[in-house]
Amino acid sequence: YLLQGTILVRDEDWEGNYEMCLQLFTSCAEVQLALGNDAETVSLATQVLTLGRSLQDKLGAYHALIKAKISQGDTDEPVKIGLSVLEQLGESFPVSVDQAKIGKELMETQQLLESSSLETMLKADAATDADRVATMRFLLLVSTICSVLLC
Helix, strand or coil: CHHHHHHHCCCCHHHHCHHHHHHHHHHHHHHHHHCCCHHHHHHHHHHHHHHCCCHHHHHHHHHHHHHHHHHCCCCHHHHHHHHHHHHHCCCCCCCCCCHHHHHHHHHHHHHHHHCCCHHHHHHCCCCCCHHHHHHHHHHHHHHHHHHHHHC
């Protein structure tokens, strides 16, 4: 039903019924991904990315697009897309790093972890900021792709 609905939508419908079109195309892309219809997922996600108004509106489509590209055997483009989304969310990654920079980052992370007890971390509220949650979602996706590539 979702796919049939997307066929009936005209570009101008995105102006008058933006939220409905956004939800329809995003949901349909996610269902097509679950069904293994990667080409259809890419097409639907691309429509959302073209006509979506904000990054938040496009995040579901980006996620489906990355997974569909991976299913198609592509690894380079999904990593590039994921890193681009992360940068738009405020998390950029350097193109090249050296051992000193890695060591510095690890030390800073260790200091942050040591400044809080395990009990404090376990009692912390779950992240609720939409951008932070999206950042973690895409970071997990990109890091999973990269870890598979390194194995």
